[in-house]
Amino acid sequence: MADYDVIVIGAGLGGLSAGALLSAQGRKVLILEQSARIGGCCSSFERDGFRFDVGASIVEIIKPIEDVFKKLGTTLQAEIDLxxxxxxxSVLRKDGxxxxxxxxxxxxxxxxxxxxxxxxxxxxxxxxxxxxxxxxxxxxxxxxxxxxxxxxxxxxxxxxxxxxxxxxxxxxxxxxxxxxxxxxxxxxxxxxxxxxxxxxxxxxxxxxxxxxxxxxxxIYYPRGGMIQIPAALLRVGEKFGLQIKYNSPVSRVIIRDHRAVGVQLEDGSEISASVIVSDINAKTLYLKLIGDEYLSRLSRKGIQSYAYSKAVPMLYVGVDFEPPLESHHNLIAATPEDINQYWWNHVETGQLDYETVGLVCWPTRSDASLAPQGCHVLNIIPEGFYHLADKNWDAIKDTFIEKEIDYYSKFAVPGLKEHVRFAECSTPLDFERQLRLPQGAIYALQQDIAAQAIFRPAARSKNIRGLYLVGASTHPGGGVPSTIASGLIASNLIQTFEN
Ligand SMILES: Cc1cc2nc3c(=O)[nH]c(=O)nc-3n(C[C@H](O)[C@H](O)[C@H](O)COP(=O)(O)OP(=O)(O)OC[C@H]3O[C@@H](n4cnc5c(N)ncnc54)[C@H](O)[C@@H]3O)c2cc1C
Known part of the structure; x- marks a missing residue:
């Protein structure tokens, strides 16, 4: 008799969505999360009275999320104040x-x-x-x-x-x-x-x-920060008995006769389950937690061939003035060709450009409770990437923050530099260390045509029985609604195949 019906590795959106839905099917489910927090890329943290979003900063296309809450016997609107x-x-142009x-x-x-x-x-x-x-x-x-x-x-x-x-x-x-x-x-x-x-x-x-x-x-923002989305999935799941253990990194999926039968944690302890659901990067899952000896030759080549998706740095800035912006969401003006040129000239060569395309999110425009009175929160994503040609993210982090705040002060958020009360940054290397995103890949695997739908790692593993994938690595890919949808897809498959 296994300890659990289902073990979910990772409390990101895919893992929480699957965990809640499988608990609602009457299964005994345990989520193992390596960090002390839920939500992975879609979470929030507090510093000096400001609440910042770790990664995801807005939600678009809410239908898949509505479908999941409906299946859980409630509604998205009842659970989250969107x-x-x-x-x-707003599109920010350099000439103002x-x-x-x-x-x-x-x-x-x-x-x-x-x-x-x-x-x-x-x-x-x-x-x-x-x-x-x-x-x-x-x-x-x-x-x-x-x-x-x-x-x-x-x-x-x-x-x-x-x-x-x-x-x-x-x-x-x-x-x-x-x-x-x-x-x-x-x-x-x-x-x-x-x-x-x-x-x-x-x-x-x-x-x-x-x-x-x-x-x-x-385009929506959850009152109280992006963490409200994973928190709602966990809260509803817990009503059906869903359990979660924090600070519990999984180091191995235990396989017997080509079937997943449990996991080993980094502290050496083992927990058994009839079904394993993985919400972590599929390359890490198959190549490190399972081992390529369990994969067919074709699958081994396939999984090795995936490129990691793009990485970005994220600036968390608390300011003591009202930013002169008109919208919650603000993009630096860029034609499709500008973005292509940025990609070929910088991402592909590793040459960092401190003055390039990017995005400014202003969550306190929608929800003032995220900052002390008279203050505001800005999440700035200056484009960036993991591999720097001749530098190291740790070595340039302070300069990066300074230069980006200078650049965004010039035209995007005039006055920004004079009003900073708090400024921090998660670099792609920080995301790799804190969230275990290999190479800081924010959508797990690249999402070109060769890594979509049937070409993406399957939700129901083709090599290991009883193993299911959710999250950005599998169909329909990265992003808040897609990863929540992946939980619904996997839980439906498990209902069909694991009774
Ligand atoms: C900077 C940034 C900005 C973004 N902006 C947006 C946005 O505005 N809108 C949008 O829709 N999407 C956005 N995204 C993408 C979106 O946030 C992600 O695609 C989605 O949240 C990923 O969910 P996931 O289920 O794949 O898991 P993840 O978020 O990757 O979570 C996986 C979880 O597994 C845990 N874990 C990893 N390894 C182990 C292990 N060995 N054992 C146990 N636990 C483990 C991690 O700690 C983590 O909690 C952004 C992402 C980033 C990083």
Whole structure:
């Protein structure tokens, strides 16, 4: 008799979502988390009276999250006070002529028409194109397994209109956008978002070009910080008996006869379970916690071939003034081509650029309780990467913080430098050490076309029976809604195959 029905490795969003859903199925579930905190990349911490988000700083596309809470017998709205961010975002231009995108398809169309009438006409076509694509993909791609060709056929059978969008997968994000828009200022509002998938517009698969449309379905921030999302999953799961152990790093998955039967912790203790669910990077899981001797030759080559996704540094800044921004979410203006150039010239060469594209999140615009009276919180993501050509992140961290605050003070947040009360940074190396994200990879594995759906590590392991994957490493990939959706996909598979 095993100690538990299910052990989940990691209390990230995928692990908590799976853990809660499996507990609701009546299973005895234990989550083992190596750190002292839930949420992994989607969490929050406090310093000097400010509450900062560790990584994820906004939520878009909430339908998959609503589906999970519904399956848990409650609603997302009952569990989390989601604040709708209006306007959707501002695009910060170096000459100060910023553009603020309203939370309204019509008003956004009018804004685009006022900048470039021809592009304004095509906005309506873009909206029609994306609305149907979002409709067919949200209930299939984000909610169903994609482990095999049969799974893909089941998706098409469930939603035949998907076929119409298959050719879009063969186009890039940039090609889809440029099919509709030509004006540089309009494209400057849509280039950066490709990095939400961890790659430049030339390499992100076409369907994700619907982001400037899906942003209009809502951008949300949970009152109390991003940690409210994992906290709600844990709270609801605990009502069904879900258990969690902190400071419990798993060092090995125990395999017998090609079946996962338990885990070994770093302190040497062992816990047995009938099913193991992994929410950690799939390369770490298969190559370190399991060992490639358990993999078929093809799987070994496959898992080794995945590239880690992009890494970013994150600045946590507490200020004692109201930042002169208009939106919760602010992007430095960049056309798709600007982002490509940044990628080829910096990410690919390891040459850090202190004055490049990036994002400023202003959570206290939505929730004042995150900072002391009269103060504000800013989360700044200046683009960056793990491998520096001739430096080490630890050695440059202080200079990096200083230079980025200088740069963002110049035009993005004028006055910032004079009002800093607290400034810290998680570099890609810090993320690797604290969250065990190999190479600081924020979406686990790269998300190009060769690592999507059936090409991503399977939710139900093909090599080890009783082993399931959730989180950014598996379909539908990285991001808050996708990783929560992966928990639903895995729990449904476990219900089918593990009774
Ligand atoms: C800087 C940054 C900004 C982001 N911004 C956004 C955003 O604005 N919106 C958005 O949608 N997404 C964003 N993301 C992505 C999103 O946060 C992640 O894709 C998602 O939260 C990952 O969830 P996960 O389930 O894959 O697990 P993770 O968050 O990776 O959590 C895995 C957990 O496993 C634990 N663990 C690791 N190894 C072990 C072990 N051996 N034993 C036990 N426990 C272990 C870790 O401590 C961690 O808690 C961002 C990510 C980062 C880092």
């Amino acid at each position: 604040i709708s961010c209006d306007p959707v975002m 002529s910023n553009l603020t995108i309203p939370f309204s398809l019509e008003k956004t169309g009018a804004l685009i028409r006022s900048i470039a009438p021809e592009d304004g006409k095509r906005w309506d076509d873009f909206v029609d194109f994306c609305a149907e694509m979002a409709d067919v993909s949200l209930e299939t791609f984000f909610g169903m397994p994609a482990d095999s060709m049969l799974d893909m056929l089941k998706m098409v059978n469930h939603q035949p209109r998907l076929v119409k969008y298959l050719p879009v997968f063969l186009s890039s994000y940039q090609q889809i956008l440029e099919r509709f828009f030509k004006d540089e200022r309009v494209l400057q509002c849509m280039g950066y978002q490709s990095l939400y998938f961890g790659l430049p517009p030339a390499l992100v698969p076409g369907p994700y070009a619907m982001i400037p449309y899906t942003e209009q379905m809502g």
